[in-house]
Amino acid sequence: MSDLQIAYFPHPALRWKSKDVTRIDAQLKDWVGQMFELMYAARGIGLAANQVALPYRLFVINPSGDPAETELEQVFINPQIIKRNGSEDAEEGCLSLPEIFGPVTRAERITVEAFDLNGEEFAYELGGIHARVVQHESDHLDGVMFTDKVAAEVLTELQPLLDDMTAQMKRQQQDGQIASDKELRAELQRLQAERTDG
């Protein structure tokens, strides 16, 4: 089975609007296990399928970030935020944007519905960091990054870092370390056809 890697900005998977998963199989479960490993290794608390170049609506979280606290691990497949209440500002980061941070306004409390790895539907009312990480990861599934949601003056400050990352990816593509955007998009399209109705 293929090894996943974290996709860094501006990988086209991060701008991909993913489709609902229609099949949960051994490959998908293996990918989810790898996503948890990558998330912990990078000291994150959430990781979306788009961030490992998989065009599926699913993400994993562990709000503690502690691999020992496996009881806090959650997999959200085809999640839908059906209710949002209140508003709260807090600093966010993203494993696809290392060392880039900025304040984002999000709903304070949410209700989210999703399916787990057994295909069972569940619903949660969440607040605090839990609500924030679910909103951040859900955005990834629509190709939205937290930097799309920071204030204009914050984005101006972050822009040189984003430009550096863009230049670095271009160099890696020219060196052949990373496939071209066109090839990366073709692979996303192929994977999408395998497990969605898209």
Ligand code: ZN
């Ligand atoms: Zn992120």
